[in-house]
Amino acid sequence: MTASPDVTSTDAAGDPLYAALSATWRAIQARHPEVPDVMVTLGSGTLGQRGAVRLGHFAENRWQRGDDGPELHELFIGGEGLRAGPAGILATLLHEAAHGLATTRGLTDTSNRGYYHNKRYKALAEELGLAVDEAGGRGWQDTSLEPGTERAYAEQLARLAEVLPIYRHAEEQPPKRNRSRNRIPAICGCPDPVRAWAARGTLAEERLTCRVCGQPLRPENPEDTETEDDQA
Template identity: 50%
Template sequence: MTGATDTRPAQTITEKLVAALTAAWREIQAQHPEVPDVVLTIGSGTLGRRGGETTLGHFARGRWQMAGDEDGGPELHELFVSGEGLRRGPADVLGTLLHEAAHSLAAVRGISDTSRQGRYHNKRFKALGEELGLEITEHDPNVRGGGTLGWSRTALAPETAGRYAGVLEQLAAAMGAYRRAEVPGAAGGKKSSNLAVAECACPRKIRVARATLELAPITCGACGEDFAAEDDGEPDEE
């Protein structure tokens, strides 16, 4: 139609996210040339998980195959980033990418960095994460579930944030939306009546539906810390 105005955005949310996450991985490769190429996927990190649990990211070796190349060919690795994890902000998302890059280095170098179906992160993973500029700490084994995760708590070191300043800016500009968590029973099925026991730093305890904890943080007015379900630990970066 003559004179019609195209009111569509110049770039969709999907395009911005894919471009920013791809650029971030490319910059990681530029600083650490052993990190391999990946096929980027973005999806649900809560589908099929218990209420309150989220998979933030995952590296899967050789998960993809070139079309028409059924007889072999180069490995195509997968990098999964959860839509729910985007709510945490650019520094934490970059931390997840570097966490998965550490797993990719382990795959390239033939290092066994996890056990227990990939959940327990050992000290070899810790060393790889620190090589990439992460601060890696151990989950408290005295907290329920903490002993199964090992050295997987990930934070971006301050000097690393400085090296990736441009990446963080691009991620911040692209992360204009995040995926809502899957809520058990929301599609018409039977809703779970299982309440979680959540604890703050005081420590005080409350009982609350896991779905409620997942939808938004509940902050203690005394200590200022968020309540966390006792058996959930931290979100998974596999």
């Protein structure tokens, strides 16, 4: 006699979620064929981070299909960010799809280890239907859905709503170590960036600019920027 499946198990909850995320990505690809295939992964968006939540990331060629098969890009979705609901998840998927589009087209859309989003990224994100706002030293990183985009993906939003709410609890963060509030290391947006030490307030007001790339200097270490959300 076969036992009945445990409908409260992790697999039972996770399978439809993965299916909904994958279906939404395929819908994005249908509208924008240059968005590449990905391996969808879920995990902690707070592990190892201080006071930040990583909503998602796109990482080029992180997976291998068999010993001789093609490489696959990684689409990571932070479990804590699922609390944002269907619209928030779609915004994260489109944010990462813009990075995928940059990879397909051979464009450099970020610097500082993917932390700073440049104007190329802004143009790609807008092409996919996102509103893009500047986030100080993080560049054009803050993205949200345009009203028309939400209407265009109504079917996918409804499917995501069927499998939610489900989300991951954030990791408990260790207390921040005492750090000088004065000068911190800063860099510009050049491929070989200029490095300098500057006061936090000076960097926040973007008063220091590189004469080569024209971009304001920003903290070299993301942990030196007080931020609640981090999408890469």
